[in-house]
Amino acid sequence: MKTRVLVACASKYGSTQEVAESIAEKLSENGLAVDLEPMKKVKSLEEYSAVVLGSPLYLMHWHKDAHVFLSRHHEALTKLPVAVFALGPLSDEEEEWKEVRAQLDKELAKFPWLRPVDIEVFGGKFDPHNLHFTDNLLVKLPASPLHNVPASDVRDWKAIRAWASSLATQF
Numbered sequence: 001m002k003t004r005v006l007v008a009c010a011s012k013y014g015s016t017q018e019v020a021e022s023i024a025e026k027l028s029e030n031g032l033a034v035d036l037e038p039m040k041k042v043k044s045l046e047e048y049s050a051v052v053l054g055s056p057l058y059l060m061h062w063h064k065d066a067h068v069f070l071s072r073h074h075e076a077l078t079k080l081p082v083a084v085f086a087l088g089p090l091s092d093e094e095e096e097w098k099e100v101r102a103q104l105d106k107e108l109a110k111f112p113w114l115r116p117v118d119i120e121v122f123g124g125k126f127d128p129h130n131l132h133f134t135d136n137l138l139v140k141l142p143a144s145p146l147h148n149v150p151a152s153d154v155r156d157w158k159a160i161r162a163w164a165s166s167l168a169t170q171f
């Protein structure tokens, strides 16, 4: 039977959604049948043989949809190969990347039954001029780590596509 992969993502401003689209496209190019869905729309994992989960980090936590998804599909996910990616770092600074990976590992530790076949962090996208009301208030606080941080988009499309190709060989 042909491998059917679900790429499920959570996204507030669309940057993780775009990464998920690129991963889905690459998996498809590698000969896999792929569905791309927002996590909150997924009702069942019955027809899938592998899952890719992508979520941004906000305030050191996964998007809430990722928590809901993992709790809702706990049983099915223990029987499938699952790859996980998170978006977060907004610069090329090594320290920031290490910190974001630690944030992701802490979130994953809340789901000890989940044994991802692969875990990856990708750079994120940030636009201080296009934030929802509460995020806008947050980043305006002088104590916020995002206070006065300029707009950036450090998504590395080459690395994203390479990761997707490596998953295709694992699924």
Ligand SMILES: Cc1cc2nc3c(=O)[nH]c(=O)nc-3n(C[C@H](O)[C@H](O)[C@H](O)COP(=O)(O)O)c2cc1C
Residues within 6 Å of the ligand: 010, 011, 012, 013, 014, 015, 016, 017, 056, 057, 058, 059, 060, 061, 087, 088, 089, 090, 100, 103, 123, 124, 125, 126, 131, 135, 138, 139, 146
């Ligand atoms: C209010 C706010 C808080 C954020 N907090 C974190 C964080 O704690 N850790 C992190 O790695 N990235 C953080 N980010 C960066 C986002 O993860 C990044 O912008 C990501 O690309 C957003 O994904 P989305 O466009 O799919 O929502 C934050 C961004 C905003 C706007």
